[in-house]
Amino acid sequence: MPERAPIRTAVPATLMAAGLLLTGCGTPAADVETPAAPAGGGSKSAAPASTAPAAGAAAAAGSIGGAGTACVLPVAFGLAKDWKPKAVEAPEDPDFAELTRQGPATVRCEVDAKPAGNIGYLRVWTAPAGPARAALEGFVKAEKGSKGAVYREAKAGALPAVEVTYAVYSEIMEETKEERAFAVATAKGTVIVHLGGLDSEEHRQMLPAYELAKTSLKVS
Template sequence: MPERAPIRTAAPVALLAAGLLLTGCGTQADSPAAKPAAVAPTSAAPAPAAEPGLTKPAAAAGSLGGAGTACVLPVAFSLAKDWKPKAIETPEDPEFAALTRQGPAFAHCEVDAKPAGNIGFLRVWTVPKDKGPARAALEAFVKAEKKSSGVLYKKTRAGALPAVEVVYTVRSEALDEKKQERAFAVDTPKGPVIVHLGGLDSEEHRAMLPAYELAKRSLTVR
């Protein structure tokens, strides 16, 4: 893999990755026939290569969300080999605490891909029940991102659950280019849960899709 920019590790990852947590706005209506590839590619903003459901999931090598795991969550799902989960604690300092929130969603867990050879995270966000169903929560989550574009929503399934999924791009200030992002959301008795996949750039994002698909296809409500 080509050498990449140095990875900062001196402070909690959730705070250091503020550029991944918080960036632009923009949505489009559901279109069952739409695929991420419909976003016109440019040299600075490569379009998503394929619909998320067409990516083969990684093999399971652990789990997350249940009692005794790194993050106790309203949902549980399988983890890919060498992906390392860590609970996100909300800092007492309000300025830093804001970095663990995006729209109506609160970050509770991140799964680091660096031990598996990629630069990026799978993050789990929860949304209070009074903020509406999964679709509304996901739309508000994306609208809270700075400089997002090419936003495409679709109905899908996460495990046996109905879900809504979004694929979009954001502008990376660090790399001065656009990169791919995606997330899916489900309703739970405790409120919507959003599982988001970012990455240093679009290449890293695509390389991490099998782990994202594993999480989506194995997800259950606890």
């Protein structure tokens, strides 16, 4: 696995002060396309996330989700080295509580990549019980600026899953960036694991940690 790139310093101060926390949550979304397969061509700025190269999974250096871990969740999965998990508690103030929701989902845990050398988070969201795809579609549509969503059947550990790659326009960075997520249905509700990032370059560098979460996932 190639050596991690150092964290870039040319980042807007307002973004760093916010810790990248839940950017765009609870805000109106652009229409999300759902083609049956990735579309070819198009401009560089509108390229869908599915153009990113495939990445292998990182080696596990810990886990979250199970009893006694930083985030107790309906599922558990492996953590890449130096990624730091933290449970997200819903604020009492209803105005701030809106920032913890996106579509049908509420964020429960975020895993910070900065100690590992990247700017971004792997976040775990939960939604009421129901079809995983419906929850994932609602989640993507609720993200401001989302477009070009491509959904596909997948596996998360031994569980059936739905995965999506899509693009989001970042008003802060003034560019389109790649994002992806997968969802699984459990007896305790739907779980969505999402990977964003400061920009597409950071996103791609963090894919091994995302793949580790997907391949190692199990019901906790």
